Amino acid sequence: MKKTRVLTPLAIAVAALMSAQYAAADMWSDGDFVVRVGASWVDPDDNDDNLRLNDGWFKEGYDIDSDTTWNISGAWLPVEHWGVELMYIGSTKHDMDLKSVSRGNVTIDDIGYRVGSFDASYSNAYVNWYPLSRDCMGQPYVGIGVNYTDFSDEGFSRRFNDDLINDGVIVTDADVGFQHSWGFTGQLGVDFRFGRDSAFLVNAAVLYIDADTDINVYYKDAQSNDPSITRRATATDVDYSPWVFNLGVGYSF
Numbered sequence: 001m002k003k004t005r006v007l008t009p010l011a012i013a014v015a016a017l018m019s020a021q022y023a024a025a026d027m028w029s030d031g032d033f034v035v036r037v038g039a040s041w042v043d044p045d046d047n048d049d050n051l052r053l054n055d056g057w058f059k060e061g062y063d064i065d066s067d068t069t070w071n072i073s074g075a076w077l078p079v080e081h082w083g084v085e086l087m088y089i090g091s092t093k094h095d096m097d098l099k100s101v102s103r104g105n106v107t108i109d110d111i112g113y114r115v116g117s118f119d120a121s122y123s124n125a126y127v128n129w130y131p132l133s134r135d136c137m138g139q140p141y142v143g144i145g146v147n148y149t150d151f152s153d154e155g156f157s158r159r160f161n162d163d164l165i166n167d168g169v170i171v172t173d174a175d176v177g178f179q180h181s182w183g184f185t186g187q188l189g190v191d192f193r194f195g196r197d198s199a200f201l202v203n204a205a206v207l208y209i210d211a212d213t214d215i216n217v218y219y220k221d222a223q224s225n226d227p228s229i230t231r232r233a234t235a236t237d238v239d240y241s242p243w244v245f246n247l248g249v250g251y252s253f
Contacts, residue, residue: 032077032134034191036203038248040071042092042120045241063099064240067092071246081130085143089122089244091152098160118154118178122147122209122244124185140190147185149211149240151178173230174219181240183210191250199252207244212237 043066069090077083098115126143156174189205215235220228 032083032252034075034077034201034250034252036071036073036075036248036250038071038203038246039068040089040092041068041245042066042089042122043243043245044094045239045243063097064094065097067094071248075128077130077134080134083128083130083141085124085126085128085145087122087124087126089124091119091121093117093119093153113159114157115160116154116156116176118176119152120211120240121150121152123150124148124187124207124209126185126187128187135196137193137196138190139192141188143187143189145185145187147181147183147209147211149181149183149209149213151180151213154178172220174217177216177218179214179216181211181213183212183241185209189246191252193252201250201252203246203248203250205246207246209242209244211240211242213240214238 044064069092071087071089073085073087075083075085095117096115098113124145124147126145128141128143130139130141132139154176156176161172161174185207187205187207189203191201191203193199193201215238217233217235218230219233220230224231
């Protein structure tokens with residue numbers, strides 16, 4: 001009788017513990033987490049640019065080179081076929097090569113030298129749709145979301161400023177600043193597991209980031225009444241919008 005009084009509550013406690021574990025397992029089976037790290041190749045749009053310094057001098061058209069950096073992301077799939085993802089793409093450095101300069105009716109083409117540079121980093125939040133069931137080794141997905149692009153370390157080169165003076169242009173001490181950007185972003189990607197029961201995977205994705213920025217150009221006008229005053233000219237809605245190609249590895253749990 002004494003043994004029964006001891007074993008009965010013990011059995012109830014074990015059964016309750018097992019039930020709680022099964023309930024927790026069922027709860028977590030409704031969600032899935034994926035963490036990825038990898039490399040990103042960022043290719044900016046440089047087709048629609050026009051920076052004006054003043055009414056008599058402006059430049060138009062420059063090449064922005066591509067760059068490769070790293071990325072990290074985490075995705076949560078709370079329900080079948082749907083998930084949310086946060087992604088950070090590390091800083092990329094882009095050189096701006098001047099293609100043409102116009103002053104009044106005179107335009108010089110094919111200049112082809114470095115006018116300046118800037119850095120950019122990218123934070124993305126996506127809602128993803130996964131068309132296949134989770135037990136598939138290959139899992140494609142489509143996502144749409146919001147992007148924040150942060151620009152830093154931007155500036156015109158010393159050579160560019162020296163050439164402005166040596167060529168008799170009335171602008172001196174030219175510098176440039178980019179404003180941060182909020183916009184939409186979309187992605188198309190695929191996760192491919194190393195095996196049906198493997199938690200490790202490889203990932204490939206292509207992203208489009210809609211990043212329009214305002215560019216402020218700071219300069220001094222040698223022909224003004226006070227040439228020591230720093231002036232500002234703003235080019236609005238300059239389309240930076242890069243394509244990004246990600247390749248990496250991940251782990252699901």
